[in-house]
Amino acid sequence: MDIQLLKTSKIHPKSKIEITGSKSESNRLLLLQALYPEIQVFNLSNSDDSVLMQKALKSTDTVIDIHHAGTAMRFLTAYFSTQVEREIVLTGSKRMKERPIKILVDALRELGAEIFYLEKEGYPPLKIVGKPLSKDKVSLQANVSSQYISALLLIASTLKNGITLKLDGEITSVPYIKMTLSLLNEIGIETQFIGNTISVNPLYGKPKRKKLVVESDWSSASYFYSVVALSNINTEIELSSYKKNSLQGDAVLAEIYKMFGVQTTYNNDSIILKKTNQYDSENPIELDLSDAPDIAQTIVVTAFGSGRTCSLTGLHTLKIKETDRLVALKTELEKFGAEVSITENSLHLKASNEIGENVNVATYNDHRMAMAFAPLGLKTTLTIKDAHVVSKSYPGFWEDLGHIGFELK
Ligand SMILES: O=C(O)C1=C[C@@H](OP(=O)(O)O)[C@@H](O)[C@H](O)C1
Ligand SMILES: C=C(OP(=O)(O)O)C(=O)O
Numbered sequence: 308m309d310i311q312l313l314k315t316s317k318i319h320p321k322s323k324i325e326i327t328g329s330k331s332e333s334n335r336l337l338l339l340q341a342l343y344p345e346i347q348v349f350n351l352s353n354s355d356d357s358v359l360m361q362k363a364l365k366s367t368d369t370v371i372d373i374h375h376a377g378t379a380m381r382f383l384t385a386y387f388s389t390q391v392e393r394e395i396v397l398t399g400s401k402r403m404k405e406r407p408i409k410i411l412v413d414a415l416r417e418l419g420a421e422i423f424y425l426e427k428e429g430y431p432p433l434k435i436v437g438k439p440l441s442k443d444k445v446s447l448q449a450n451v452s453s454q455y456i457s458a459l460l461l462i463a464s465t466l467k468n469g470i471t472l473k474l475d476g477e478i479t480s481v482p483y484i485k486m487t488l489s490l491l492n493e494i495g496i497e498t499q500f501i502g503n504t505i506s507v508n509p510l511y512g513k514p515k516r517k518k519l520v521v522e523s524d525w526s527s528a529s530y531f532y533s534v535v536a537l538s539n540i541n542t543e544i545e546l547s548s549y550k551k552n553s554l555q556g557d558a559v560l561a562e563i564y565k566m567f568g569v570q571t572t573y574n575n576d577s578i579i580l581k582k583t584n585q586y587d588s589e590n591p592i593e594l595d596l597s598d599a600p601d602i603a604q605t606i607v608v609t610a611f612g613s614g615r616t617c618s619l620t621g622l623h624t625l626k627i628k629e630t631d632r633l634v635a636l637k638t639e640l641e642k643f644g645a646e647v648s649i650t651e652n653s654l655h656l657k658a659s660n661e662i663g664e665n666v667n668v669a670t671y672n673d674h675r676m677a678m679a680f681a682p683l684g685l686k687t688t689l690t691i692k693d694a695h696v697v698s699k700s701y702p703g704f705w706e707d708l709g710h711i712g713f714e715l716k
Pocket of ligand 1: 332600
């Protein structure tokens, strides 16, 4: 399914959208619920990745396919390693078989797990033979993906002595590790994170808190930040349910988008995004996104749509996500006439006021490619190829975009 966005210079001046729970928080809490069934979770994400996670945890099959869901692949590898008397094959999409998992598998093996590679060494699919993990201390490389670390932390409280992790190298995507620790703390699991060492105590007895409400997804909110940034002065979009003290690192959007004139007001359980003229529209956008990699695509496209120079660093994890996002961004932006240069961990976009028309944006099975480019419908007519890819994190995206006044065909 392709979707054409007809150039819409004006969306509704005021609109309201409800986004479901954070996919990251949901997938952590689903795993914790499998370990501690008394936990109840509200406002779960309706994303494919969370639905797949839920299904996988309930499944009694011997082969479990988690398609494109990175967190599900990593978290379930740790989970099934501890499920005694269970033997499963954990597999995924063609792209999942190219996303590395060796760092996590090595760490789990070090703790006593029995995991085998079924195709390429270091990559899914995996055969996992569940057994009690006998050790409690392990070192692992922390500069490739924080998901390996979160996976180990999520199962830690069920091990006899908990877990102590020593993290080697620069720690990437730190807010996601802190999110994991905060959720563990919320249910009464004690943790320490000092320097490059994290430890998690075993949980004796039942979880302290049983009802948890997931805050809505900030990464999904990013597309509306972009829409407001590219809109006329005073355009407002209200998004629910969000809070000021978020566990999600992508809540940094509220700060970042001030550079594009978007003001965020926290109102009960929602946020109101409003376009103002209180910003310097000439200033280049310069950011290190190693703490918030999922909003890189949104920010670059906003910068392009608003004719701003943009230099992003800290993008080393983008190459192993749903697609190589650095190459995908460069390729697709250049179709609109943008000048983009990339390295292994950075992207530079030159300011330009020309935006090509009738471009077909390829999405590479990456939900964020589709959603990041959509706001350009405020500047030009474009077509998003394979637009259904958005369901990985935000199945209602196109409907919500129509609701705020975009013309979709
Ligand atoms: O733990 C999580 O929920 C996530 C961690 C990040 O991955 P990396 O740590 O691989 O950067 C992020 O990109 C991903 O979308 C979700
Ligand atoms: C990178 C992402 O997800 P995952 O790694 O969980 O597939 C994402 O949602 O942008």
